[in-house]
Amino acid sequence: xxxxxxxxxxxxVAPVDGQYCEVTSPMTNEVIGKCAVSSAADVNTAVDCAxxxxxxxxxxxxxxxxxxxxxxxALVKRDTQKLAELIVLENGKNMxxxxxxxxxxxxxxxxxxxxxxxxxxxxxxxSRGIDCRDTRRPLGVVASIVPFNFPFMVPMWTSPIxxxxxxxxxxxxxxxxxxxxxxxxxxxxxxxxxPGVFQFVHGTADCCNAIIESPxxxxxxxxGSSPIAKIVADKCRGLNKRVVxxxxxxxxxxxxxxxxxxxxxxxxxxxxAGASGQRCMAASVLLVVGENDQYDLISEVVEKAKGLVLGxxxxxxxxxxxxxxxxKILGYIKDSEKSGAEILLDGRNPSSVPTASxxxxxxxxxxxxxxxxxxxxxxxxxxxxxxxxxxxWNEAIAIENGNAxxxxxxxxTSKGGSADWFTSRFRAGMLGVNVGIPVPREPFAFGGLYxxxxxxxxxxxxxxxxxxxxxxxxxxxxxxxxxxAEEVGAEVGVGGDANDAANFNGKM
Ligand code: NAD
Numbered sequence: 031x032x033x034x035x036x037x038x039x040x041x042x043v044a045p046v047d048g049q050y051c052e053v054t055s056p057m058t059n060e061v062i063g064k065c066a067v068s069s070a071a072d073v074n075t076a077v078d079c080a081x082x083x084x085x086x087x088x089x090x091x092x093x094x095x096x097x098x099x100x101x102x103x104a105l106v107k108r109d110t111q112k113l114a115e116l117i118v119l120e121n122g123k124n125m126x127x128x129x130x131x132x133x134x135x136x137x138x139x140x141x142x143x144x145x146x147x148x149x150x151x152x153x154x155x156x157s158r159g160i161d162c163r164d165t166r167r168p169l170g171v172v173a174s175i176v177p178f179n180f181p182f183m184v185p186m187w188t189s190p191i192x193x194x195x196x197x198x199x200x201x202x203x204x205x206x207x208x209x210x211x212x213x214x215x216x217x218x219x220x221x222x223x224x225p226g227v228f229q230f231v232h233g234t235a236d237c238c239n240a241i242i243e244s245p246x247x248x249x250x251x252x253x254g255s256s257p258i259a260k261i262v263a264d265k266c267r268g269l270n271k272r273v274v275x276x277x278x279x280x281x282x283x284x285x286x287x288x289x290x291x292x293x294x295x296x297x298x299x300x301x302x303a304g305a306s307g308q309r310c311m312a313a314s315v316l317l318v319v320g321e322n323d324q325y326d327l328i329s330e331v332v333e334k335a336k337g338l339v340l341g342x343x344x345x346x347x348x349x350x351x352x353x354x355x356x357x358k359i360l361g362y363i364k365d366s367e368k369s370g371a372e373i374l375l376d377g378r379n380p381s382s383v384p385t386a387s388x389x390x391x392x393x394x395x396x397x398x399x400x401x402x403x404x405x406x407x408x409x410x411x412x413x414x415x416x417x418x419x420x421x422x423w424n425e426a427i428a429i430e431n432g433n434a435x436x437x438x439x440x441x442x443t444s445k446g447g448s449a450d451w452f453t454s455r456f457r458a459g460m461l462g463v464n465v466g467i468p469v470p471r472e473p474f475a476f477g478g479l480y481x482x483x484x485x486x487x488x489x490x491x492x493x494x495x496x497x498x499x500x501x502x503x504x505x506x507x508x509x510x511x512x513x514x515a516e517e518v519g520a521e522v523g524v525g526g527d528a529n530d531a532a533n534f535n536g537k538m
Pocket of ligand 1: 178179180184202203204205233234235239253254255256258259260262279334409437478
């Protein structure tokens, strides 16, 4: 049993109210730990420590902050196995996926280490004798509220970039998976982050509200479900606080009849069933365009998915996070069945489960007949693929464009022109061509399309968008009086002094 207390000022601190919630393993539903349920008092203590740490942290050079981040990167790499084991335990994903969770998170850490090379300002002579430059100022204390599905990677999307840019960061891990970040506390100390710079406060909605409402927290980044993303974004906007809030997803894959066989089948299955469908980049809807006389994509996908085994070893399907989530997934399958959909692969009652009491579900594939089925439109977040057959490209685009989310979309085809037609029409922030999980890795920014249920607020969560989000550009316009002839010791004219050794006058 692990107790996850808050990590404030480089020390482990119990919540003042002494409140905890249970952490359960998705594999057994047994209690494996308890997680602090922090109140505004805990949040305020962390904020005060961060505020006290900010002047000296922000006055270090960016290189000095990056040097600490580089040490942190090495420590994460050293402890990858240990962190991955905690991810398997509390999240349920398989060991290979858990190691990838850590490695992907550490890629953003790596990107943050390169910020001294990429985050400088601009400098231009804007008028004769007048120079303008801009300099990036950190915001101060910023916070990050994160979901359960990537216990390490998502907290690392924002924190390393914000930190190297000079901010002090408070992370609120998901109360469903607090163990991983709890293990990161000691790495923060070992890497040499000064007290108050990088802190973790655990809790639920009240803790998040205290973060949002704290007048000393300058910006909030959020990743989670769409309804909560909207609540967070609206509250922050009401307080004139900078916010980027990524929400849920309903990613569409479109397969044309010329799609390459092996890669398409492999990708579709890996995308919808990998991590038990609990990835915001998971394929959720497969639109099959026309008939394929070379092979039957749908039956091949079903055959491939049938071969998936439940468990937490490489290639196996872990349980979904909790019983509530499992019930929600089952509800969507039942509703589809009622509306006349054909269940091509039924994962509701797996024939063999690794543990009797876990939240296990085998892959399910639904062939919809009715375009209005809820499963085709709402986020299910489980190992379920909805298939719908269409006759034309325009029909496929109309369905994809008509969905309320805008996270990712992908086209499978062997023709470049067809791919371009779709990528210029998809309504989503991250597009794939023959790539089922089109995650843009650094230096490209991650994030869905603003104006959809997948994204609220400003900027992006990683890369250049995060640099912009976590800094304010201050513009400095400078004019120095021209030196006098007496100071220079010669006549000064336009183009400089021909005898001036420090001004080559164009002659090298
Ligand atoms: P969630 O929205 O339930 O919780 C996310 C975080 O919000 C948690 O830390 C939780 O404690 C906090 N929270 C809960 N109630 C709150 C409230 N009223 N106000 C403020 N904060 C509150 O999400 P989840 O179930 O942990 O994660 C799964 C969801 O996250 C899915 O919808 C998935 O698509 C989404 N997700 C999106 C992305 C993306 O990049 N768009 C990435 C990962 C996950």
